[in-house]
Amino acid sequence: MKSNLKIVLAGEGGQGVQSIAEILAEAAFAAGKQALYIPSFGVEQRGGVSLAFVQIGEEPVSAPKFATSDMVGVLSSRSVSRVRQYVAPESLLLYDSSLEEEVKKVYGPGQRSVSVPALKLAEEELHPRVFNVIILGVLLSLINFLPLERVKEALERHLGHRFAQDPVLRELNYRALDLGRQYGDVRERR
Amino acid sequence: MSVQARPAIPRSWRPETKPHKFCPGCGHGLILKALGMAVDELDLQDRLIFACDIGCSLLAWDFFNIDSIHTHHGRTLPVLTGLKRVRPELIVVAYMGDGGAYAIGAQHLVNAAARNEFLTVIVANNSLYAMTGGQMAPTTLPGQKTETTPYGREVKAAGAPVLGPELVDSIAPTGAYIARGTVASMIQLKNFIKKALVHQIEGKGFSFVESLSTCPTNWRTNAAETWHFLEKEMSGYFKVGEIRQ
Amino acid sequence: MAERPLTGERRAFMAGNEVLAWATLAAGADVMYGYPITPQNELMHYWTRLAHRFGREFLQTEDELSAGFATIGGVLAGKKAFTATAGPGNVLMQEPLSMAEMMRLPVVVIVAQRGGPSTGTVIYSQQELNLTCFGGNGEGFRVVYSTSSHQELFEYTLKAFNIAWKYRFPTFILGDGYQSKMYEPIILFDPEERGWEMVPARPLLGLPGRPGEEREPVHLRNTFNLEEELYEVVMAAAGDYARAAADLAEYVTFRADDCELLIVAHGVVARAALAAVKILRQQGLKAGYFRPITLRPLAEKELREAAGGARLILVAESAYGQLERLIKPSLYGLEQPVHGYFRPGLGITPEEIAAEAAKILNSAGYGL
Numbered sequence A: 001m002k003s004n005l006k007i008v009l010a011g012e013g014g015q016g017v018q019s020i021a022e023i024l025a026e027a028a029f030a031a032g033k034q035a036l037y038i039p040s041f042g043v044e045q046r047g048g049v050s051l052a053f054v055q056i057g058e059e060p061v062s063a064p065k066f067a068t069s070d071m072v073g074v075l076s077s078r079s080v081s082r083v084r085q086y087v088a089p090e091s092l093l094l095y096d097s098s099l100e101e102e103v104k105k106v107y108g109p110g111q112r113s114v115s116v117p118a119l120k121l122a123e124e125e126l127h128p129r130v131f132n133v134i135i136l137g138v139l140l141s142l143i144n145f146l147p148l149e150r151v152k153e154a155l156e157r158h159l160g161h162r163f164a165q166d167p168v169l170r171e172l173n174y175r176a177l178d179l180g181r182q183y184g185d186v187r188e189r190r
Numbered sequence B: 001m002s003v004q005a006r007p008a009i010p011r012s013w014r015p016e017t018k019p020h021k022f023c024p025g026c027g028h029g030l031i032l033k034a035l036g037m038a039v040d041e042l043d044l045q046d047r048l049i050f051a052c053d054i055g056c057s058l059l060a061w062d063f064f065n066i067d068s069i070h071t072h073h074g075r076t077l078p079v080l081t082g083l084k085r086v087r088p089e090l091i092v093v094a095y096m097g098d099g100g101a102y103a104i105g106a107q108h109l110v111n112a113a114a115r116n117e118f119l120t121v122i123v124a125n126n127s128l129y130a131m132t133g134g135q136m137a138p139t140t141l142p143g144q145k146t147e148t149t150p151y152g153r154e155v156k157a158a159g160a161p162v163l164g165p166e167l168v169d170s171i172a173p174t175g176a177y178i179a180r181g182t183v184a185s186m187i188q189l190k191n192f193i194k195k196a197l198v199h200q201i202e203g204k205g206f207s208f209v210e211s212l213s214t215c216p217t218n219w220r221t222n223a224a225e226t227w228h229f230l231e232k233e234m235s236g237y238f239k240v241g242e243i244r245q
Numbered sequence C: 001m002a003e004r005p006l007t008g009e010r011r012a013f014m015a016g017n018e019v020l021a022w023a024t025l026a027a028g029a030d031v032m033y034g035y036p037i038t039p040q041n042e043l044m045h046y047w048t049r050l051a052h053r054f055g056r057e058f059l060q061t062e063d064e065l066s067a068g069f070a071t072i073g074g075v076l077a078g079k080k081a082f083t084a085t086a087g088p089g090n091v092l093m094q095e096p097l098s099m100a101e102m103m104r105l106p107v108v109v110i111v112a113q114r115g116g117p118s119t120g121t122v123i124y125s126q127q128e129l130n131l132t133c134f135g136g137n138g139e140g141f142r143v144v145y146s147t148s149s150h151q152e153l154f155e156y157t158l159k160a161f162n163i164a165w166k167y168r169f170p171t172f173i174l175g176d177g178y179q180s181k182m183y184e185p186i187i188l189f190d191p192e193e194r195g196w197e198m199v200p201a202r203p204l205l206g207l208p209g210r211p212g213e214e215r216e217p218v219h220l221r222n223t224f225n226l227e228e229e230l231y232e233v234v235m236a237a238a239g240d241y242a243r244a245a246a247d248l249a250e251y252v253t254f255r256a257d258d259c260e261l262l263i264v265a266h267g268v269v270a271r272a273a274l275a276a277v278k279i280l281r282q283q284g285l286k287a288g289y290f291r292p293i294t295l296r297p298l299a300e301k302e303l304r305e306a307a308g309g310a311r312l313i314l315v316a317e318s319a320y321g322q323l324e325r326l327i328k329p330s331l332y333g334l335e336q337p338v339h340g341y342f343r344p345g346l347g348i349t350p351e352e353i354a355a356e357a358a359k360i361l362n363s364a365g366y367g368l
Helices: A017-030 A077-082 A097-107 A118-125 A128-143 A148-165 A167-186 B028-042 B056-060 B076-086 B098-104 B106-114 B164-171 B186-201 B223-237 C016-026 C041-054 C064-076 C087-103 C129-134 C150-167 C177-181 C227-248 C268-282 C300-309 C322-331 C350-363
Strands: A005-012 A034-039 A049-057 A069-074 A087-096 A113-116 B048-052 B067-070 B091-097 B120-125 B177-182 B207-212 B241-244 C009-015 C031-034 C057-060 C081-085 C108-113 C143-146 C171-176 C183-189 C251-254 C261-264 C287-292 C294-296 C312-317 C338-342
Touching: A005 A017, A005 A077, A005 A128, A017 A034, A017 A049, A017 A128, A017 A148, A017 C009, A017 C183, A034 C177, A049 A077, A069 A128, A077 A097, A087 A097, A087 A128, A097 A113, A097 A118, A113 A128, A113 A167, A118 A128, A118 A167, A128 A148, A128 A167, A148 A167, B028 B056, B028 B091, B028 B120, B028 B186, B048 B056, B048 B076, B056 B091, B076 B091, B076 B106, B076 C031, B076 C057, B076 C064, B091 B098, B091 B186, B098 B106, B098 B120, B098 B164, B106 B164, B106 C064, B120 B186, B164 B177, B164 B207, B164 B241, B177 B186, B177 B223, B186 B207, B207 B223, C009 C016, C016 C041, C016 C108, C016 C150, C016 C171, C016 C177, C016 C183, C031 C041, C031 C064, C041 C057, C041 C177, C064 C081, C064 C087, C081 C087, C087 C108, C087 C129, C108 C150, C108 C177, C129 C143, C129 C171, C129 C294, C129 C322, C143 C150, C150 C171, C150 C183, C150 C227, C171 C177, C251 C268, C251 C300, C261 C268, C261 C300, C261 C350, C268 C287, C268 C312, C268 C350, C287 C300, C300 C322, C312 C322, C312 C350, C322 C338, C338 C350
Parallel strands: A005 A069, A069 A087, A087 A113, B048 B067, B048 B091, B091 B120, B120 B207, B177 B207, C031 C057, C031 C081, C081 C108, C108 C171, C143 C171, C261 C287, C261 C312, C312 C338
Antiparallel strands: A005 A049, A034 A049, A034 C183, B177 B241, C009 C183, C143 C294, C251 C287
């Protein structure tokens, strides 16, 4: 994976898309990379598709948004077509396995992609609320140059206050991260 | 015993700018005299800020030997709010007309009163816009002729006169001082203003005094008619007295 | 005196609105008066929390008129006061700013541009250039910094308070929704530790001594009786502004000395323009760039020199020609054609600018 990355993540409000985008960018910054993260924001506070733009590289990032991205993560059904403009033939589309049908319909069978049963894994093995952290884990394994420690530190900065109230939550998040990373190690297909 | 050569003027007045700039028969000079007397009695000259609105009230900018600021039409309360919040030791007076208080600056009056800002507001109510040439004001009486109600204010079309102090009374929390005086009763007016200032000094809350005033120029009245309009017409509609102590 | 908000250098990764809260704190701002409007809201959110910690003040007013006029009250009182706004709020803010311009009041205003006209979008644009530079019923005697990174947001905010209190012109940080909402690396620092000289605030009203007896009263006016009285006041401000302009005007160039196409951009779009120049140079196309940092006053002479050395000019902006109109008087008489790449309310990428630049160069016969 190249070292100057443009990533778009999309999901429903409440799925935690912005959290994982910020954690990813912050971890990259802590690892000594240049990074920029910007959320999409409009007048719909709730109910719209939530988009996050992340860039990680060696040089200072130029424009905050971009035309097409290297990786596109799709977490919900409505997000599949919402991110169409950011997906180029060479973009890697990462999506939850439950979205298989929609993804095929919008992007055809030839799109470079990774399907992850994150929702299923979260529901069956962990907890639905760590769905996004599984996706973060997959992203990390695909990006492959961000030290896990920096990501864990960023997680702590963002969720530490909740972990303090409920230590089980920390355990859940770390397991979700690991699960995602293991999954991402194997699953790229053409 | 010596005879005084001229009537005493308040010590806080600026003699260099007298005679003042208001029209003959205008009530502003009287309200400012009441304010000057109250300032003298409380010895506030060196810690008072006098802010005037736009309208005839702006002509008071150099009336006193007191630091002063012109603001914009209706915007005197936010300026003083911003000042008082960071210099609470200063005593601040907003001086404005009924248009500035109840029309263009109404949102500021409502919100400053609701927040119980430590400001003293003095509103000259002369029942019309005077500086711009005699248009209808929020306080124009039913049937009163102005340049924009040439056939008399019709309540059905143009609304009923705004009762400023009563409006403030409905909004301001406990601690506010609210009164309506008149230039026809100078000692009473001075006492209302003085109580308003003391209220601010003691940090009790918002203080608000409306004064009924005269505008013979735009009313197009002679002395007797002016007095009649103030004492009969205006005082009949706008009840003079303290609303909250 | 409360604890200093910053000591040493603090490397951080944060949103622009948080950077602005730290910057205003570090600049010694005493008070913020504000009214909620996207995309500047989080600046207020951070300020209210930090102000509480560091003994500063905040008031949420009833509207932007009130926020602007209360900011004026704050500076009259001798405090470093500021406000922040955007879009329709910036429209309302022009009334108090007109008073600040007339009375030479050192207010600092942070603008997070959003889409317009009207309520537009809450997101991003560069459409508040006209309003911020020339809003109000006056001459635009204002200082407007158009920042393009978090580091600049921080440093120009520190500077804005100094410039406002030194020159007594209303001073603006013209940011935008992208800069407010995006996260990027920043180094925060205490300006005095770095050797910056911070200009102190001083009361303009409520001075010591009994007015009329121990000193003259301060009577500040914005309304004059005679044409000539107003003329003198405005001309004095015009003179001060013209004299200060050379000190105030700031700009950046890149490869502008040997370019065929000069790209002019400001704010966050300048980042894309700079990246576009690098792409074009790699392709062997001779592009350069000129970025005004101050939009008021503009570095007119330097812009004209840079433009005069090129054959073509391309203005790129997230507005429909507001920057182009601002710079055109500086180019008067030059023969270089000026092309506009106008994307009102839309973000602009380096690739777009590079493609547009290549197209213009090729069609004019300066391509490869």
